Amino acid sequence: MIDKKQKSNLLKLVNWKWVSTITVLSFFISVSMSYISSEALSNVGNILAFVILLIFISIGIVFDVIGMAATSATEKEFHSMASRKVSGAKEAVWLSRNANKVSSFCNDVVGDISGIISGATGAIIIAKLTAGMQILPATIVSLTITGLIAAMTIGGKAIGKGFAIGFSVPIVFAVGRILSVLPIKLK
Secondary structure, three states, rough: OOOOOHHHHHHHHHOOOHHHHHHHHHHHHHHHHHHHHHHHHOOOOHHHHHHHHHHOOOOOOHHHHHHHHHHOOOOOOHHHHHHHHOOOOHHHHHHOOOOHHHHHHHHHHHHHHHHHHHHHEEEEEEEEHOOOOHHHHHHHHHHHHHHHHHHHHHHHHHHHHHHHHHHHHHHHHHHHHHHHHOOOOOO
């Protein structure tokens, strides 16, 4: 049984400001990605719909790699570059220092939202492809597309995790360089 002091200590481990921020941010990112997906899919053919689906799966994989790399890299690798004012090094230090937030955002927010949007995109594609089909062929198409979405997502993330761990420093540095040219101030 947890006593009152232990419960208080457990609650202090949670950064409630970050939880609130990430929850609100995830809502807006999810709505935006869902809107983009539905708008894009309403006016395209089946091949382009599959391309859009692959883009959403790829976004989830790429952000999973970034989140994993941030947790694997340590900031010490970037300190000498930052002291020499190498573009992106200061941001790479921030990414490594804040690996829990980076991982939460990349893996949980963008990665999970991409998974959800991929599923919804797959459902729209299935509905388009199976319109007017009999039950059995429609079921086979539905199961096949759903299985392919899951396999590509899981397989891609499995490959990405090994890549992220093995190349964490160059990945974090590359993301740092991208962030250095964006009008985003990291706190």
